[in-house]
Amino acid sequence: MPDPASDKKEAILKTALSLFVERGFFGTPTSLISKEAGVATGTLFFYFKTKEALIDTLYLRVKAEAAEAMGKGIDREPDAKTKLRRVGRNAVTWGIANPEKITFMELFAHSPFVSTSAHEEGMSHFLFLENIIRDGIREGTVQDIDRHLLFCMMASAISAMIGRISTAKTRAEREMVIDQGLDYIWNGLSSEKGGEMRNKKAGKKDMIP
Amino acid sequence: MPDPASDKKEAILKTALSLFVERGFFGTPTSLISKEAGVATGTLFFYFKTKEALIDTLYLRVKAEAAEAMGKGIDREPDAKTKLRRVGRNAVTWGIANPEKITFMELFAHSPFVSTSAHEEGMSHFLFLENIIRDGIREGTVQDIDRHLLFCMMASAISAMIGRISTAKTRAEREMVIDQGLDYIWNGLSSEKGGEMRNKKAGKKDMIP
Amino acid sequence: MPDPASDKKEAILKTALSLFVERGFFGTPTSLISKEAGVATGTLFFYFKTKEALIDTLYLRVKAEAAEAMGKGIDREPDAKTKLRRVGRNAVTWGIANPEKITFMELFAHSPFVSTSAHEEGMSHFLFLENIIRDGIREGTVQDIDRHLLFCMMASAISAMIGRISTAKTRAEREMVIDQGLDYIWNGLSSEKGGEMRNKKAGKKDMIP
Amino acid sequence: MPDPASDKKEAILKTALSLFVERGFFGTPTSLISKEAGVATGTLFFYFKTKEALIDTLYLRVKAEAAEAMGKGIDREPDAKTKLRRVGRNAVTWGIANPEKITFMELFAHSPFVSTSAHEEGMSHFLFLENIIRDGIREGTVQDIDRHLLFCMMASAISAMIGRISTAKTRAEREMVIDQGLDYIWNGLSSEKGGEMRNKKAGKKDMIP
DNA sequence: TATGAATGAGGCTTCATTCAT
DNA sequence: TATGAATGAAGCCTCATTCAT
Numbered sequence: 001m002p003d004p005a006s007d008k009k010e011a012i013l014k015t016a017l018s019l020f021v022e023r024g025f026f027g028t029p030t031s032l033i034s035k036e037a038g039v040a041t042g043t044l045f046f047y048f049k050t051k052e053a054l055i056d057t058l059y060l061r062v063k064a065e066a067a068e069a070m071g072k073g074i075d076r077e078p079d080a081k082t083k084l085r086r087v088g089r090n091a092v093t094w095g096i097a098n099p100e101k102i103t104f105m106e107l108f109a110h111s112p113f114v115s116t117s118a119h120e121e122g123m124s125h126f127l128f129l130e131n132i133i134r135d136g137i138r139e140g141t142v143q144d145i146d147r148h149l150l151f152c153m154m155a156s157a158i159s160a161m162i163g164r165i166s167t168a169k170t171r172a173e174r175e176m177v178i179d180q181g182l183d184y185i186w187n188g189l190s191s192e193k194g195g196e197m198r199n200k201k202a203g204k205k206d207m208i209p
Numbered sequence: 210m211p212d213p214a215s216d217k218k219e220a221i222l223k224t225a226l227s228l229f230v231e232r233g234f235f236g237t238p239t240s241l242i243s244k245e246a247g248v249a250t251g252t253l254f255f256y257f258k259t260k261e262a263l264i265d266t267l268y269l270r271v272k273a274e275a276a277e278a279m280g281k282g283i284d285r286e287p288d289a290k291t292k293l294r295r296v297g298r299n300a301v302t303w304g305i306a307n308p309e310k311i312t313f314m315e316l317f318a319h320s321p322f323v324s325t326s327a328h329e330e331g332m333s334h335f336l337f338l339e340n341i342i343r344d345g346i347r348e349g350t351v352q353d354i355d356r357h358l359l360f361c362m363m364a365s366a367i368s369a370m371i372g373r374i375s376t377a378k379t380r381a382e383r384e385m386v387i388d389q390g391l392d393y394i395w396n397g398l399s400s401e402k403g404g405e406m407r408n409k410k411a412g413k414k415d416m417i418p
Numbered sequence: 419m420p421d422p423a424s425d426k427k428e429a430i431l432k433t434a435l436s437l438f439v440e441r442g443f444f445g446t447p448t449s450l451i452s453k454e455a456g457v458a459t460g461t462l463f464f465y466f467k468t469k470e471a472l473i474d475t476l477y478l479r480v481k482a483e484a485a486e487a488m489g490k491g492i493d494r495e496p497d498a499k500t501k502l503r504r505v506g507r508n509a510v511t512w513g514i515a516n517p518e519k520i521t522f523m524e525l526f527a528h529s530p531f532v533s534t535s536a537h538e539e540g541m542s543h544f545l546f547l548e549n550i551i552r553d554g555i556r557e558g559t560v561q562d563i564d565r566h567l568l569f570c571m572m573a574s575a576i577s578a579m580i581g582r583i584s585t586a587k588t589r590a591e592r593e594m595v596i597d598q599g600l601d602y603i604w605n606g607l608s609s610e611k612g613g614e615m616r617n618k619k620a621g622k623k624d625m626i627p
Numbered sequence: 628m629p630d631p632a633s634d635k636k637e638a639i640l641k642t643a644l645s646l647f648v649e650r651g652f653f654g655t656p657t658s659l660i661s662k663e664a665g666v667a668t669g670t671l672f673f674y675f676k677t678k679e680a681l682i683d684t685l686y687l688r689v690k691a692e693a694a695e696a697m698g699k700g701i702d703r704e705p706d707a708k709t710k711l712r713r714v715g716r717n718a719v720t721w722g723i724a725n726p727e728k729i730t731f732m733e734l735f736a737h738s739p740f741v742s743t744s745a746h747e748e749g750m751s752h753f754l755f756l757e758n759i760i761r762d763g764i765r766e767g768t769v770q771d772i773d774r775h776l777l778f779c780m781m782a783s784a785i786s787a788m789i790g791r792i793s794t795a796k797t798r799a800e801r802e803m804v805i806d807q808g809l810d811y812i813w814n815g816l817s818s819e820k821g822g823e824m825r826n827k828k829a830g831k832k833d834m835i836p
Numbered sequence: 837t838a839t840g841a842a843t844g845a846g847g848c849t850t851c852a853t854t855c856a857t
Numbered sequence: 858t859a860t861g862a863a864t865g866a867a868g869c870c871t872c873a874t875t876c877a878t
Contacts, residue, residue, distance in 0.1 A: 026235030026236065041865065043865095045850080046861095112236075145393070146373065249840055250841095251838065574787045575784065581779060582776045602772070656869080666843090673843095677869085
C-alpha cells in the first residue's frame with residue numbers, strides 16, 4: 001500500500017540531500033542523483049521540473065523540519081530564557097541527529113541556487129524565534145540590542161556548536177560542549193551579565209543579613 | 210616598475226575574486242574570468258595550472274590578508290581581553306572595507322573546491338588567535354571552555370556582525386551594531402559572569418550551613 | 419450518439435492539427451497534444467501507434483477533405499476551362515475557410531515525417547485534376563505542355579493566392595485578388611492567347627487591305 | 628594560406644545545408660552536423676552561438692546567393708519582359724545547379740526556426756524583382772495586378788519548374804520544360820494577351836458597323 | 837609570455853513510448 | 858478503453874583545458 005509514486009519522489013529527495021551536502025549543488029549531476037536513488041533520469045524531472053525546483057523543495061522541507069524540531073516544547077517553558085535555552089538544546093539535538101540536514105541548511109542558507117521565494121518561505125518558519133527574543137527583551141531578561149543581530153548570532157553560535165560537537169569523541173565530551181555552548185550563548189544574550197545585575201540581585205540577597 | 214606579466218596575473222586574481230563571490234565556483238567559467246580580466250583564455254592557464262589552482266591561490270591570499278589585518282596592533286594591547294576586542298574590531302573594520310573578500314572566505318571556508326592543503330595553510334595564519342585565547346584562559350579572563358569552540362563561535366559571531374552591519378544605513382547604526390556585537394562576544398567569552406554564576410551556585414551551597 | 423471513444427480520437431486529431439501548424443512536427447510533443455486535447459498521454463498511443471501514424475492519419479484526412487472541396491460542382495461545368503476555374507475558386511474558398519488545414523498541407527507536403535505511402539494515397543485524391551487537364555488538352559483549350567508541370571504550377575499558384583489573400587484587409591480586396599489570380603492562372607494555362615495573339619497580328623495584317 | 632578557421636566554419640555551413648535539406652531542422656542533430664563536417668561538437672558552437680544562429684546564417688547566405696544569381700545580366704536587357712525572362716532563366720539555371728539550396732529556401736522560407744530578422748533581411752535581396760515588375764507595369768507590358776501576388780506566383784512557378792525539371796531524364800526534356808515553364812509564366816504575366824483579348828472582344832463590337 | 841581556435845566529455849532536460857492498473 | 862507514472866535514449870549546449878603560433 002505504500003504509494004509507489006511517493007516512494008520514488010522520497011528516494012530522490014533523500015539521495016539529493018546526501019549528495020548536495022557531499023558534493024555541492026553544481027558538483028552533483030542530476031544523473032548521479034537519479035542513479036543513486038535507483039530511478040530513471042526522466043523520473044527526477046517528472047517530479048521536479050528543474051534541478052533548482054528539486055533543491056527548493058529540499059530546502060523548504062529541511063527548514064520546516066528544523067523549525068519544528070527547535071520549537072518543540074517551548075510552550076511549556078515559563079520564560080524567554082528557558083524557552084531560548086530549550087530552543088538551543090533542541091537545535092543541537094536535532095542537528096546531531098541530522099548532520100546532513102544541518103550542513104545542507106548552512107550550505108544553502110545564502111545560496112543563489114535556492115530561489116528567493118524559497119528563502120523567504122523558509123525564513124518564515126523561524127519567526128517564532130524572533131518573537132521569543134522580543135518577549136525576552138520586554139521581560140528584561142534579554143539584552144535590548146538589535147534583534148536581528150541576536151538572531152543571527154544565536155544561529156551561528158548554535159551552528160558552530162554543532163560543528164564542534166560533531167568532532168566530539170565521547171558522550172560526556174559532547175554534553176560538556178553543549179553545556180558550555182549554551183552557557184556562552186545565554187551569557188551573551190543575558191542582560192544579567194552586566195555583572196552588576198547579578199551583583200545587584202545577588203547583592204541584594206547577600207546583603208540581607 | 211609594474212611588471213606587465215604580473216599585471217595580467219593580478220587582473221585575473223582580482224576578477225576571479227569578484228566573480229567567484231558573485232556567481233560561485235561552478236557558476237563562473239574560466240572563460241568569463243579571462244574575458245572580464247581582459248586576457249586570453251590561454252593566459253589564465255599559463256599562470257594557473259588549473260581552475261582549482263586559481264582558487265587555491267586566491268584563498269590563501271585572502272586568508273593571509275585577513276589574518277594580518279586582524280592581528281594589527283594586538284601587541285600593544287595589555288591583556289587577552291583587550292587583544293580579543295581589538296581583533297574583533299579589526300575584523301569588522303577589515304570586513305566592511307573588503308566585503309568581497311569576507312564573502313569569499315565564508316563561501317569557500319568549507320568548500321571542496323579549495324584543496325585540503327590550502328585549507329590547512331590558510332588556517333595556520335590564525336594560530337595567533339588561539340594563542341590569545343589560551344593566554345586569556347591562563348590569565349583567568351577568558352572562560353576555560355573548549356578553545357576550538359570559542360574560536361569557532363567568535364568567528365561566526367564576527368561574521369554575523371559583518372553581515373548585519375552591511376545592512377546598516379547610517380554610520381551611527383553601524384557603530385552601534387559593532388559595539389553591541391563586541392559586547393555580546395566579550396560577555397560570552399568573559400569568565401567574570403561565568404565565575405559569578407559559579408560563585409552564585411557555590412554560594413548557594415555556602416549559604417546552606 | 420456521439421461515441422465517447424471517438425470523441426477522444428477526434429479531439430486528438432483536431433488538437434494535433436492546430437499544434438502541428440503552429441509549432442511544426444518536432445516542435446509539438448505528444449504530451450502537449452494530449453494535454454491540450456484533454457486526454458491522458460497513454461490515450462494518444464492507444465488510438466495512434468506512433469506519432470507518425472497520427473500525422474499520417476491527419477494528412478490523409480486533410481488531403482481528402484481538400485480534394486472533395488475542390489471537386490465540388492465540377493460535374494455541372496461544361497468544359498475544362500470552367501471546370502478548372504471552378505476548381506480554383508473552390509480551392510481558394512476552402513483555403514480561406516480552413517487556413518490551418520491549408521498551412522498543414524503546405525508544411526507537410528514534402529515532409530519526411532509523413533510516410534511515403536500516405537503521400538501517395540494523399541496524391542491519389544487529386545487525380546481528377548489531371549483528368550480535367552487531359553480533357554482540356556484534348557479539347558484544345560489547354561496548352562499541350564507537360565501535364566505534371568501544369569498541375570504543380572497550378573497548385574503552387576493557388577497556394578500563393580491563398581497566402582496573398584490572407585493578408586487582404588477588405589472583402590473587396592480579397593475578391594480582386596481572387597479574380598486576378600484566377601485570370602493569371604487561366605491565361606497561363608490557356609492555349610487561346612497564343613492563338614489569339616497570332617490571330618491578332620495576322621488580323622492586323624488582314625485588316626490592312 | 629587558406630584560413631584554417633574559416634575552413635571549419637565553411638565545412639559546418641556546407642554540411643548543415645545538406646543535412647537540413649535531407650532531414651529537416653529538428654531532424655538533424657548538431658552532433659551529426661559536426662561529425663559529418665569533421666569537427667568537434669564544440670567547434671560548431673564556437674562559430675555559431677546556437678543551432679538557430681547557424682540556420683540563420685545559412686539562410687541569409689543562400690538567399691543572397693540566389694538573389695545575386697537571379698539578377699545576373701538583367702541590366703543588359705532592354706525591357707521588363709526580357710528582364711523577367713532572364714531572371715526566370717537565371718533562377719532555373721541556378722536552381723538546377725544548386726538543388727540543395729533551392730530546397731533549403733523552400734523548406735525554410737516560412738519556417739519559425741529562421742528568425743524574423745533573418746527573414747526580413749533575406750527578403751530585402753529580392754527587392755530588385757519588385758522593381759522590375761513595377762517598371763513593367765509602367766511600361767504596360769506587365770499586367771497591372773497586385774505586385775506582391777505576381778511576385779509570389781512567379782516565385783512559386785519557378786520553384787515548381789525546378790521541381791519538375793529535376794525529374795527530367797534528358798537535357799532535351801529539361802530544355803523543353805524550361806521553355807514551356809517560362810512561356811507559362813510570361814503569358815501569365817503578359818498584359819498583351821489580356822489587352823488583346825479585350826481588344827478582340829471590343830474589336831468585334833467595333834467591327835459592327 | 838600571450839593568444840584564441842579547437843576539443844570532447846559531460847551536464848540538464850525533453851520526449852516518444854510502455855505498462856500496470 | 859483510459860490513465861499517468863516511469864523509462865532512458867538522445868538533444869543542445871557549456872566549459873576546462875590544450876596547442877600551434
